[in-house]
Amino acid sequence: MSHHIVEVKHLQHIYADGTVALQDVSFTIHHGESVAIIGANGAGKSTLLLHLNGYLTANSGEIRIGDFPLTRKTLPEIRRTVGMVFQDADDQLFMPTVFDDVAFGPFNLGLPVEEVKQRVKAVLEQVGAAHLQEKPPYHLSGGEKKRVAIATVLSMSPDILVMDEPTSGLDPFARRQLMGLLRDFQHTKIFTSHDLDMVVDLCQRTIVLHQGIVKADGPTLEIFNDDTLLAECRLEKPLSMQGCPVCGKGR
Amino acid sequence: MRSIDGAVLDLKRLDLLATADSVIHRLDARAKVLTTLVFIVTVVSFNRYEFTALFPFFIYPVVTASLGNLPGGYIVRKIIMVIPFAFVVGMLNPIFDRELFVRIGPLAITGGWISCASIILRTVLTVGAAFILVGVTGFLSVCQALERLGTPRTFTVQLLFLYRYIFVLTEEGARASRARELRSCGRKGLGLASFGPLIGHLLIRTWLRAERIHMAMLARGFTGEFHSRQVSGFGWRELFYVAGWSAVFVVLRMENGAQWLGRLVTGGLS
Numbered sequence: 001m002s003h004h005i006v007e008v009k010h011l012q013h014i015y016a017d018g019t020v021a022l023q024d025v026s027f028t029i030h031h032g033e034s035v036a037i038i039g040a041n042g043a044g045k046s047t048l049l050l051h052l053n054g055y056l057t058a059n060s061g062e063i064r065i066g067d068f069p070l071t072r073k074t075l076p077e078i079r080r081t082v083g084m085v086f087q088d089a090d091d092q093l094f095m096p097t098v099f100d101d102v103a104f105g106p107f108n109l110g111l112p113v114e115e116v117k118q119r120v121k122a123v124l125e126q127v128g129a130a131h132l133q134e135k136p137p138y139h140l141s142g143g144e145k146k147r148v149a150i151a152t153v154l155s156m157s158p159d160i161l162v163m164d165e166p167t168s169g170l171d172p173f174a175r176r177q178l179m180g181l182l183r184d185f186q187h188t189k190i191f192t193s194h195d196l197d198m199v200v201d202l203c204q205r206t207i208v209l210h211q212g213i214v215k216a217d218g219p220t221l222e223i224f225n226d227d228t229l230l231a232e233c234r235l236e237k238p239l240s241m242q243g244c245p246v247c248g249k250g251r
Numbered sequence: 252m253r254s255i256d257g258a259v260l261d262l263k264r265l266d267l268l269a270t271a272d273s274v275i276h277r278l279d280a281r282a283k284v285l286t287t288l289v290f291i292v293t294v295v296s297f298n299r300y301e302f303t304a305l306f307p308f309f310i311y312p313v314v315t316a317s318l319g320n321l322p323g324g325y326i327v328r329k330i331i332m333v334i335p336f337a338f339v340v341g342m343l344n345p346i347f348d349r350e351l352f353v354r355i356g357p358l359a360i361t362g363g364w365i366s367c368a369s370i371i372l373r374t375v376l377t378v379g380a381a382f383i384l385v386g387v388t389g390f391l392s393v394c395q396a397l398e399r400l401g402t403p404r405t406f407t408v409q410l411l412f413l414y415r416y417i418f419v420l421t422e423e424g425a426r427a428s429r430a431r432e433l434r435s436c437g438r439k440g441l442g443l444a445s446f447g448p449l450i451g452h453l454l455i456r457t458w459l460r461a462e463r464i465h466m467a468m469l470a471r472g473f474t475g476e477f478h479s480r481q482v483s484g485f486g487w488r489e490l491f492y493v494a495g496w497s498a499v500f501v502v503l504r505m506e507n508g509a510q511w512l513g514r515l516v517t518g519g520l521s
C-alpha cells in the first residue's frame with residue numbers, strides 16, 4: 001500500500017531574506033519506517049519538516065504524501081494524515097486548559113464528546129501528563145509543555161508522525177517514556193534530533209542533512225560508523241557507540 | 252515587565268474561572284449572553300442624567316458572580332482598572348455642562364458632574380457584566396453562543412483570534428522587555444532610543460508567532476469552527492433565566508428602584 005509514503009523530490013527552499021535553507025533534498029520514506037533526520041544547527045532540518053505539512057511552500061521541487069501531491073487542494077487531507085510536533089511547544093498550545101488543547105484536534109475531526117474525553121484521557125496518560133489536565137498550558141514547565149504538545153498530536157491518531165526534536169528539554173525519565181511511546185507507534189515516523197542515542201535506539205534509517213543538502217541516507221549504524229562523514233557534518237558518534245570513558249572498555 | 256506579565260496572566264485567569272462548575276456555569280452560554288445583552292442595553296438606554304436609578308442594577312452582576320463562585324476581589328480589581336478610561340470619556344462634561352442640577356447644603360452639583368458620574372457608573376455596570384459573563388462562560392463559549400444566535404461566523408472567529416492575539420502580543424512583549432531589562436544592567440536600558448527597534452521587532456515576532464499558532468490550529472483540523480466539551484441545550488431553565496432577569500431589568504428601568512425602595516422605607520416609617 002502506498003498510503004503512508006512520504007516522497008520528497010528536489011526540494012529547494014530559500015527564505016525571504018535570501019538564506020538558502022534547503023538546496024536540493026530528495027528522499028522517499030515508506031510505510032512504517034522510522035527515520036531520523038540529523039545535522040548541525042542550521043542544517044535545515046526544521047525547514048524541511050515544515051514543508052511536510054505545508055506550512056512552508058517550496059521554491060521548487062515536489063512533495064507527495066501518500067497518493068497525493070502536496071497542493072493547496074490536498075492540504076486539509078494531508079494535515080489530517082501528518083501529525084506535526086513543532087520544535088517550540090509554545091507555538092502548539094493555545095487553548096485555556098491542557099484538556100481543551102488536547103481535545104481541539106479530535107473535536108475538529110467531528111468525534112462525539114464522550115469519545116473525545118476518553119481519547120484525551122488516554123493520550124495524556126500515555127505521555128505521563130494526566131495530572132496536568134486542568135492546568136493552563138502557560139503555567140507548565142518546558143518539558144511538561146513538550147509532553148502536552150505531543151499529546152495534542154497523538155490524540156488525532158495521525159498516520160505519519162513528524163516531530164522536531166521531541167526529546168529536547170525532557171528529563172531522563174520522560175525521555176525514556178517518550179522513546180517507549182515512539183517505539184509502540186506503528187505508523188511512519190520522522191523526526192529530527194540532536195539526541196543521537198535515541199536515534200540509534202529508534203531508527204533503522206538516518207538521513208544526514210548538511211547545509212541544505214542530503215549528505216547521507218542509509219542504515220543508522222552504517223552512518224554512525226563513518227567517521228569522516230560525521231566530522232564533515234559536525235556530528236559525533238552517539239555515546240552508546242563510543243568507548244566507556246570511566247571503565248575504559250569499548251563495546 | 253512583571254506588570255505586563257501579571258496583567259496577562261490575570262486576564263487568562265478569567266478564562267480559567269470559566270472551567271469551574273456551578274449553577275451558572277452549567278447554563279447554556281446563549282442564555283447568559285442574551286441576558287447580558289439585555290442588561291447592557293437597558294443600562295445604556297437611561298438618559299444621561301440618570302444616576303440613582305442605576306444602583307439597583309448592581310443586583311445582576313453581584314448575584315451572578317456569587318452564584319458562579321467568582322472571586323469578588325479579583326473581579327472588583329479588574330473593574331476598577333477601567334474607571335480611569337470612563338473618567339476620560341466623561342471628563343469634559345462638568346466643564347461644558349454647568350447647569351445647576353441639585354443643591355445639597357452649600358454644595359452645588361451641576362448636570363455635568365451628574366452625567367460624568369453616570370457614565371462611570373454605566374461603564375462599571377456594563378464592563379463588570381461582560382467580565383462576569385466571560386468568567387462564568389469562557390470567551391470561547393461566548394463566541395460560540397454569539398454564532399448560534401446568528402452572528403456571522405467570520406465575525407466570531409475574528410473576535411476569537413483578536414482575543415488570542417492580545418495574549419500572544421503581551422507574552423512576546425513581556426519576553427522582549429525582560430531580555431532588554433536583563434541586559435541593560437540596571438540602567439534604564441539604552442533609553443528611548445532602543446524602544447523603536449524593540450517595538451518593530453515585537454510586531455514582527457508577534458506576527459510570526461501568531462502565524463505559527465494558526466498553523467498549529469490548521470494542522471489539527473481547524474476549519475473555523477470551535478467546539479467545547481460542554482454539551483448544553485436551550486431548555487426551560489435557560490428560558491426562565493433569560494425571562495426572569497429581563498423582567499427584573501425592565502421593571503428597574505421603568506420604576507426608579509432606588510426611589511421606590513426609599514419610598515417603601517419612609518412609607519413604612521411614617
Ligand SMILES: Nc1ncnc2c1ncn2[C@@H]1O[C@H](COP(=O)(O)OP(=O)(O)OP(=O)(O)O)[C@@H](O)[C@H]1O
Nearest residue numbers: 015016017019021040041042043044045046047048
Ligand atoms: N524565517 C527565516 N528567515 C530566514 N532564514 C531562516 C528562517 N528560519 C531559518 N532560517 C535559516 O535557515 C537555516 C536552516 O534553519 P533550520 O531552522 O531549518 O535549522 P535546523 O536544522 O532546524 O537547526 P537546529 O538544529 O538549530 O534546530 C538557518 O541558517 C537559519 O538561519
Ligand SMILES: [Mg+2]
Nearest residue numbers: 045046087164
Ligand atoms: Mg530546528
